[in-house]
Every structure is written in structure tokens, then in C-alpha cells.
Amino acid sequence: MDDTLDAIIVGGGMVGAAVAAALGQAGMAVALVEGGRPPEPVADDAPFDLRISSLNLASQRLLEAVGAWGFIPEARRCPFRHIEASDETERRQVHFGAADLGLPDFGHFVENRVIRRALWQRLAELPGVATHCHAGPVAWLPGRHRTLLELDSGRLLAARLVVGADGAGSRVRALAGIATRDEDHGLRALIINVRTRLPQQDVSWQRFTPGGPQAMLPLPGHHASLVWYGSPEATAEREALDDEALRLAIERAFPERLGGLEAVLGRASFPIRGRHAERYVRPRLALVGDAAHVINPLAGQGLNLGLQDAAELSERVVAAFRAGQDPGGQGLLAGYARARRPQTLAMIAAMTAFHRVFTGAEPLRQAGAAGLAVADHLGPAKRQVMRRALGL
Ligand SMILES: Cc1cc2nc3c(=O)[nH]c(=O)nc-3n(C[C@H](O)[C@H](O)[C@H](O)COP(=O)(O)OP(=O)(O)OC[C@H]3O[C@@H](n4cnc5c(N)ncnc54)[C@H](O)[C@@H]3O)c2cc1C
Missing domain, CATH: 3.50.50.60 (FAD/NAD(P)-binding domain)
Known part of the structure; x- marks a missing residue:
């Protein structure tokens, strides 16, 4: 057998x-x-x-x-067709386009x-x-x-x-x-699902700030997933805000191109290790x-x-x-x-x-x-x- x-x-x-x-x-x-x-x-x-x-x-x-x-x-x-990264001022940035590689x-x-x-x-x-x-x-x-x-x-x-x-x-x-x-990077990432005023986007961007990177991942329709890196203390403070206070904090801290948020729909944080x-x-x-x-x-x-x-x-x-x-x-x-x-x-x-x-x-x-x-x-x-x- x-x-x-x-x-x-x-x-x-x-x-x-x-x-x-x-x-x-x-x-x-x-x-x-x-x-x-x-x-x-x-x-x-x-x-x-x-x-x-x-x-x-x-x-x-x-x-x-x-x-x-x-x-x-x-x-x-x-689908996403563009990837962008910038510094906090957004004056210096790098852009990758799928079309540059002949890809859809x-x-x-x-x-x-x-x-x-x-x-x-x-x-x-x-x-x-x-x-x-x-x-x-x-x-x-x-x-x-x-x-x-x-x-x-x-x-x-x-x-x-x-x-x-x-x-x-x-x-x-x-x-x-x-x-x-x-390796413990000493940072946490707060993941926040939001409803955006802008319609569905095809660009994913990251902005590097002294407190840690911020990123936007587009989702279908008026939805996006935001990633907000920070120290464990700063992340705990943000995570404890109620939905409206967090929405306002994001609008203040994230680049204008995010285009305004209708609502925060969910959040959770993860250690960066x-x-x-x-x-x-x-x-x-x-x-x-x-x-x-x-x-x-x-x-x-x-x-x-x-x-x-x-x-x-x-x-x-x-x-x-x-x-x-x-x-x-x-x-x-x-x-x-x-x-x-x-x-x-x-x-x-x-x-x-x-x-x-x-x-x-x-x-x-x-x-x-x-x-x-x-x-x-x-x-x-x-x-x-x-x-x-x-x-x-
Ligand atoms: C905040 C954050 C954002 C991320 N974003 C991205 C991203 O945008 N793109 C990307 O590519 N990656 C991303 N990642 C990483 C990605 O999530 C992981 O790399 C991926 O989930 C790993 O998949 P896996 O199947 O190896 O492990 P897991 O997803 O952890 O799956 C392990 C499976 O094993 C099972 N299991 C565990 N222990 C046992 C056991 N003893 N016996 C039997 N079964 C067991 C679990 O139940 C689970 O089903 C991110 C990670 C984090 C923390």
C-alpha cells in the first residue's frame, strides 16, 4: 500500500x-x-x-x-495605470505610466x-x-x-x-x-477605507513625509484605501478618533489631490516589521x-x-x-x-x-x-x- x-x-x-x-x-x-x-x-x-x-x-x-x-x-x-511617488512638497515626484511599457x-x-x-x-x-x-x-x-x-x-x-x-x-x-x-521598523501603518468625492481613479500614489509615508490605493467606484504610516503613538491617536474627526484629519494631512472625502468607512493598524x-x-x-x-x-x-x-x-x-x-x-x-x-x-x-x-x-x-x-x-x-x- x-x-x-x-x-x-x-x-x-x-x-x-x-x-x-x-x-x-x-x-x-x-x-x-x-x-x-x-x-x-x-x-x-x-x-x-x-x-x-x-x-x-x-x-x-x-x-x-x-x-x-x-x-x-x-x-x-x-486596475491601476499610473504609479506616483513624491516628497512632502509634491514638487519633486516620479511618475510611472503603464503606457510607457506598452501595457494596458x-x-x-x-x-x-x-x-x-x-x-x-x-x-x-x-x-x-x-x-x-x-x-x-x-x-x-x-x-x-x-x-x-x-x-x-x-x-x-x-x-x-x-x-x-x-x-x-x-x-x-x-x-x-x-x-x-x-526587524522592527518602529512604525505602524493605519489602513483606512474611505468614500471619495472623486470617481474611480487609475493612479496609485505615495507621498513621503517626515512622519512617514502616506499612500492612496484606488478601489472600484468612489472608494479608496489610504495607508498612513506613523510612530506607534501618532497612529494610536489617529486610530482613536471618531470617523468624522479622522476624516478631517486626513483632509488636513493628505495631499489636496485626494480631492476630499465623503466618509471614513473603516480602519485598522498594523506594525511594520x-x-x-x-x-x-x-x-x-x-x-x-x-x-x-x-x-x-x-x-x-x-x-x-x-x-x-x-x-x-x-x-x-x-x-x-x-x-x-x-x-x-x-x-x-x-x-x-x-x-x-x-x-x-x-x-x-x-x-x-x-x-x-x-x-x-x-x-x-x-x-x-x-x-x-x-x-x-x-x-x-x-x-x-x-x-x-x-x-x-
Ligand atoms: C498593512 C499591510 C499591507 C499590505 N499590502 C500589500 C500589498 O498592497 N501588496 C502585496 O503584495 N502585499 C501586501 N501585504 C503583504 C501581504 O498581505 C502578505 O504578504 C500576504 O498576505 C502573504 O500571504 P501568505 O499566503 O503567505 O500568508 P497569509 O496570508 O498569512 O496566509 C497564511 C495562511 O495559513 C493559515 N495558517 C496559519 N497558521 C497555520 C497553521 N499552524 N496550520 C495551518 N494553517 C495555518 C492561516 O489561517 C492563513 O490562511 C501587506 C501587508 C500588510 C501588513
């Missing part, structure tokens, strides 16, 4: 569900173990949730390739719960994928030809590969004894998404990096499976880690530099602001930056 699965994926968030869909649609036998509940349907006219992600073109392509993009309703996604758009802003729901709808179509909800691993027992994973229900699963996609506090990572390097796993792989085990890396959300690239992990790993695993080779082999996993770690390190370095320049001492900030103006005139370099951010 052999009840060994091809893969067990722990964590049915956006990244884990994407890996499960990619492997499942290749005909592999997969178990998806999720600690929480399956995602609920989201009505087209439901209020917007606070957790929004910018999906770049590479992420969008992955969601298309695994058959999930079609489950994201048009009413719940907002840069990607879409979509609620996390809508992306996750779309992926799970796709999983329901794949007979090779079994989902186990309200379940988590308690022991990892690696073997030569397969790995055993014991769940908290007492159930034992066996597979040739275990994928840890269980987020920043990954249990899989802890069971495998993988340490992390953690970084975390990087010291290794992405162990025998028959790979980490993806936030289990492997949590980066500063400054440029909204965390999920995009995670989905690129999903694409890289599943491409290698599916190729091995199709060739009749071991989908959890050591060489395959080492290749995955070699491909992904440098990408994450480059993104962390870019975010750290960005953060230091724009929240650092005055001369550094001025240099950063001047850099924006210079960057705006560097055609080929600017296109390089854009291509990297798009995952192209």
Missing part, C-alpha cells in the same frame, strides 16, 4: 492556495491543511475589506494560469479575501486536492523517500513534499527548526510567501513576492512530476531556494534603502527627494525599476 501524497501544503492563504491549485491542476495528489475556515463568498456590493493587495502583472498571470483569475468579479477589482495597466487592487476566495473556488474544481480545515501540524518527521506530518487531530499524512505557506508565524518553519532574522527565514528549504520541505519572508509593505510587494515563490516552486515541482522524477528532491528544492532568495534579498534591500532615505535625517530626506526628481528623468533605468516591480 502507498498512501503517500505528492504534496502537503500547510496554509490555505493566497500563496498556499496558489501552490495547491498549480499542483492540483497538473494532476498531482495534494492535501491543503488550513488552520482556519474556508473563505466565504463576497457579494458584488459588499463593503470593501481593509486588507487590500496590489497584484502586479506576474501575480495576475499566475492567477490566470491556475484558473483563479476568472473568479475575481470585475466589481471587486480596480500595471495590475489590479483586490481585497485579499476576494483573491483567496477565487483560489479556493478553483481548488473545488480539482479532484486531486483535498482540503483539511481547522487543522494544523504538530510534528514533522522527515524521511528518505517521504515526509510524515502529524496534524493536531492525530491524523498522519505522508507526502513527498511539504510546503510551508502558513504565514509570518509559520508553524512549519518552527517544526523544521528554521530560524528567522527579524520585517522577517526573513534563514533558509527556505529543508529535506522534502519548502517555505513560500510570508512563511519565508515578511517585507515592509511600503511598495505593496509582499504578496507579489509570495506569489512568485508559488510560481517558481510549482513550476519545478510540476516539471519533475511530469518527468516521473521526485517532486520533493533535494536538487529541485535547492534550485528553488537559489532562485528565490536573491529576489527577496534585493526587494528587502530596496525597501530598506527607500525607508531610510525617506524617514531618515533631513539631508538624507532631501537627497531622496532630489533622487525622485532625477529618477523621473532616467528613461531606461526607470523602465528597469518598473519591470522589476511588475515581476516581468
Whole structure:
């Protein structure tokens, strides 16, 4: 008897569900173990949730390739065609236009719960994928030809590969004894959903102020998600304001181009922390998404990096499976880690530099602001930056 699965994926968030869909649609036998509940349907006219992600073109392509993009309703996604960053005076700014790259758009802003729901709808179509909800691993027992994973229900699963996609506090990572390097940026981000006076926009902008960056992410219709970074104290004060007082505070502090707000619809704050796993792989085990890396959300690239992990790993695993080779082999996993770690390190370095320049001492900030103006005139370099951010 052999009840060994091809893969067990722990964590049915956006990244884990994407890996499960990619492997499942290749005909592999997969178990998806999720600690929480399956995602609920989201009505087209439901209020917007606070957790929004910018999906770049590479992420969008992955969601298309695994058959999930079609489950994201048009009413719940907002394309963006321009990205702008400026200093606090807004005199110095850099602008990226999708048309400069011959693209219709840069990607879409979509609620996390809508992306996750779309992926799970796709999983329901794949007979090779079994989902186990309200379940988590308690022991990892690696073997030569397969790995055993014991769940908290007492159930034992066996597979040739275990994928840890269980987020920043990954249990899989802890069971495998993988340490992390953690960084606290000493800032919090207040996420605020608002109803705007202006109609739907196709530009996403960030403004860097001495207190921390401010950003506007457009959503469908007269909606937007604002991100207001600040010290933990300043953020706590803002978060405690009632809706009308917060609306007025935003109108005073945000640039005029926001165009006035009709209402504050919701808010929540998050600490800005970084975390990087010291290794992405162990025998028959790979980490993806936030289990492997949590980066500063400054440029909204965390999920995009995670989905690129999903694409890289599943491409290698599916190729091995199709060739009749071991989908959890050591060489395959080492290749995955070699491909992904440098990408994450480059993104962390870019975010750290960005953060230091724009929240650092005055001369550094001025240099950063001047850099924006210079960057705006560097055609080929600017296109390089854009291509990297798009995952192209
Ligand atoms: C304020 C903020 C704004 C952000 N904005 C953006 C953005 O604009 N663009 C972008 O690309 N990224 C953004 N990010 C980052 C993005 O949200 C994360 O990178 C992304 O959610 C990671 O997905 P994941 O599937 O790896 O992990 P998660 O979304 O954390 O999913 C992990 C899953 O594993 C499950 N789980 C956890 N523990 C266990 C266990 N022990 N057993 C079984 N299951 C378990 C959880 O229930 C969950 O379903 C932002 C982050 C923050 C904090």
C-alpha cells in the first residue's frame, strides 16, 4: 500500500492556495491543511475589506494560469495605470505610466479575501486536492523517500513534499527548526477605507513625509484605501478618533489631490516589521510567501513576492512530476531556494534603502527627494525599476 501524497501544503492563504491549485491542476495528489475556515463568498456590493493587495502583472498571470483569475468579479477589482511617488512638497515626484511599457495597466487592487476566495473556488474544481480545515501540524518527521506530518487531530499524512505557506508565524518553519532574522521598523501603518468625492481613479500614489509615508490605493467606484504610516503613538491617536474627526484629519494631512472625502468607512493598524527565514528549504520541505519572508509593505510587494515563490516552486515541482522524477528532491528544492532568495534579498534591500532615505535625517530626506526628481528623468533605468516591480 502507498498512501503517500505528492504534496502537503500547510496554509490555505493566497500563496498556499496558489501552490495547491498549480499542483492540483497538473494532476498531482495534494492535501491543503488550513488552520482556519474556508473563505466565504463576497457579494458584488459588499463593503470593501481593509486588507487590500496590489497584484502586479506576474501575480495576475499566475492567477490566470491556475484558473483563479476568472473568479475575481470585475466589481471587486480596480486596475491601476499610473504609479506616483513624491516628497512632502509634491514638487519633486516620479511618475510611472503603464503606457510607457506598452501595457494596458500595471495590475489590479483586490481585497485579499476576494483573491483567496477565487483560489479556493478553483481548488473545488480539482479532484486531486483535498482540503483539511481547522487543522494544523504538530510534528514533522522527515524521511528518505517521504515526509510524515502529524496534524493536531492525530491524523498522519505522508507526502513527498511539504510546503510551508502558513504565514509570518509559520508553524512549519518552527517544526523544521528554521530560524528567522527579524526587524522592527518602529512604525505602524493605519489602513483606512474611505468614500471619495472623486470617481474611480487609475493612479496609485505615495507621498513621503517626515512622519512617514502616506499612500492612496484606488478601489472600484468612489472608494479608496489610504495607508498612513506613523510612530506607534501618532497612529494610536489617529486610530482613536471618531470617523468624522479622522476624516478631517486626513483632509488636513493628505495631499489636496485626494480631492476630499465623503466618509471614513473603516480602519485598522498594523506594525511594520520585517522577517526573513534563514533558509527556505529543508529535506522534502519548502517555505513560500510570508512563511519565508515578511517585507515592509511600503511598495505593496509582499504578496507579489509570495506569489512568485508559488510560481517558481510549482513550476519545478510540476516539471519533475511530469518527468516521473521526485517532486520533493533535494536538487529541485535547492534550485528553488537559489532562485528565490536573491529576489527577496534585493526587494528587502530596496525597501530598506527607500525607508531610510525617506524617514531618515533631513539631508538624507532631501537627497531622496532630489533622487525622485532625477529618477523621473532616467528613461531606461526607470523602465528597469518598473519591470522589476511588475515581476516581468
Ligand atoms: C498593512 C499591510 C499591507 C499590505 N499590502 C500589500 C500589498 O498592497 N501588496 C502585496 O503584495 N502585499 C501586501 N501585504 C503583504 C501581504 O498581505 C502578505 O504578504 C500576504 O498576505 C502573504 O500571504 P501568505 O499566503 O503567505 O500568508 P497569509 O496570508 O498569512 O496566509 C497564511 C495562511 O495559513 C493559515 N495558517 C496559519 N497558521 C497555520 C497553521 N499552524 N496550520 C495551518 N494553517 C495555518 C492561516 O489561517 C492563513 O490562511 C501587506 C501587508 C500588510 C501588513
